[in-house]
Amino acid sequence: MSAPTSVPDNLSLAAQIENLLASLAKDRSIGFPAARDIDYGPTLPLFQMLINNVGDPETAPDTAHTKAYEREVLNWHADLFRAPTGDRWGYLTGDGTEANQAAILLARDRFAGADPVLYYSQATHYWINKTAGMFGLPEVVIRTDNTGEIDYDDLRGELARRRDRPAIVVANAGTTVTEAVDDPVRIRTILSDLAIRKNHLHVDGALAGVPLVLLPERPVALDLDGVIDSVAISCHKFYGTTITGGLVLTRRSLQRAARRIAYTATTDTTIGGSRTGQLAVQMWYVMRLFGEDGHRERAEQARETARYAHSLLASIGWPAWRNVHAFTVYFTTPPLTIARRHGLSNADGGISHLICMPGVTRQQIEALVADIATVKGTDQPSPSRGVRRLVPVAQLPLSAERP
Numbered sequence: 001m002s003a004p005t006s007v008p009d010n011l012s013l014a015a016q017i018e019n020l021l022a023s024l025a026k027d028r029s030i031g032f033p034a035a036r037d038i039d040y041g042p043t044l045p046l047f048q049m050l051i052n053n054v055g056d057p058e059t060a061p062d063t064a065h066t067k068a069y070e071r072e073v074l075n076w077h078a079d080l081f082r083a084p085t086g087d088r089w090g091y092l093t094g095d096g097t098e099a100n101q102a103a104i105l106l107a108r109d110r111f112a113g114a115d116p117v118l119y120y121s122q123a124t125h126y127w128i129n130k131t132a133g134m135f136g137l138p139e140v141v142i143r144t145d146n147t148g149e150i151d152y153d154d155l156r157g158e159l160a161r162r163r164d165r166p167a168i169v170v171a172n173a174g175t176t177v178t179e180a181v182d183d184p185v186r187i188r189t190i191l192s193d194l195a196i197r198k199n200h201l202h203v204d205g206a207l208a209g210v211p212l213v214l215l216p217e218r219p220v221a222l223d224l225d226g227v228i229d230s231v232a233i234s235c236h237k238f239y240g241t242t243i244t245g246g247l248v249l250t251r252r253s254l255q256r257a258a259r260r261i262a263y264t265a266t267t268d269t270t271i272g273g274s275r276t277g278q279l280a281v282q283m284w285y286v287m288r289l290f291g292e293d294g295h296r297e298r299a300e301q302a303r304e305t306a307r308y309a310h311s312l313l314a315s316i317g318w319p320a321w322r323n324v325h326a327f328t329v330y331f332t333t334p335p336l337t338i339a340r341r342h343g344l345s346n347a348d349g350g351i352s353h354l355i356c357m358p359g360v361t362r363q364q365i366e367a368l369v370a371d372i373a374t375v376k377g378t379d380q381p382s383p384s385r386g387v388r389r390l391v392p393v394a395q396l397p398l399s400a401e402r403p
């Protein structure tokens with residue numbers, strides 16, 4: 001725990017900031033997915049001023065903005081997600097939640113008046129429930145298998161029961177707890193078998209969308225040209241930007257009609273109004289700094305660290321799992337003192353995970369496993385609800401990798 005729990009009142013303003021910086025810099029948690037391998041130093045002077053990318057990325061406000069950089073970032077990602085050249089649109093958001101929400105709002109508006117239904121798996125991040133509530137969408141929650149991947153038979157059954165209603169389906173490219181990946185092509189096939197022509201297939205790629213499309217042989221098709229209709233990513237996760245951010249992409253032809261706002265001199269296509277312009281520059285910077293090959297290499301190194309973590313936990317006999325291509329290793333929760341010391345996040349049901357984002361070191365993994373080894377066989381917690389749904393690595397289906 002590195003964030004201060006209260007604000008000391010006996011320090012000067014300058015000392016307060018120094019104090020805060022020193023305590024935040026101690027954060028080495030490995031349970032939350034934020035890359036720490038990138039030096040954003042050259043971009044930091046931009047934080048001395050207000051830069052506001054208010055409104056649509058393609059319309060220019062009269063005040064200071066960085067939309068040219070934002071458009072480069074969007075285009076680069078549109079290429080990665082294979083959006084048609086003449087039919088692509090998106091924007092940078094305040095976080096991954098807003099990026100997902102922008103896509104769901106767009107989907108809802110496509111089928112306005114036709115009672116669309118929102119389908120998603122039980123492993124979907126909690127942004128989904130509040131979004132369904134905000135946008136008045138009825139929800140159908142689909143089961144997952146032991147690894148966290150959506151149960152396609154359950155999805156087919158639920159879609160079949162409501163064939164006459166438009167379907168908004170959310171697939172995950174990296175679930176929050178196990179980094180499971182749903183297959184959009186299988187979902188498309190189900191929609192087409194059932195002749196549900198009014199459909200929107202969105203991918204929540206907040207965690208692993210970019211790392212997956214960087215793989216030389218893509219394990220799933222996350223193509224905006226023909227397979228999926230929208231995708232969201234988080235900027236502070238794989239890219240480790242120093243401010244939170246998200247990115248949503250879709251095809252322009254799916255976008256709702258938007259109003260021109262005279263006072264901002266922009267078009268109102270975004271959920272929020274003002275948007276931070278520094279994010280666009282950090283994203284542009286990291287895109288140029290590494291290029292596609294550099295980011296592919298970062299992702300591969302992270303997977304290598306995850307393989308190492310998985311094998312180390314297996315070597316001490318602690319139940320642990322890892323899905324194919326994942327940075328995440330999930331395992332039976334160790335005692336709370338250990339979980340806290342290493343900044344692990346605890347999911348429901350006695351499962352913890354560590355996420356080997358770029359910047360996580362082998363030493364951090366070794367320190368965690370050494371701590372867990374000291375309690376192995378003494379007060380190892382008995383698996384609870386969630387753990388029983390999971391099976392040890394040796395029994396996992398092919399989609400999960402062995403150490």
Ligand SMILES: Cc1ncc(COP(=O)(O)O)c(C=O)c1O
Binds near residue numbers: 174175204
């Ligand atoms: C799969 C997934 N989707 C969406 C989100 C939400 O992202 P944010 O916290 O940036 O709003 C998260 C955050 O952890 C996530 O793991």
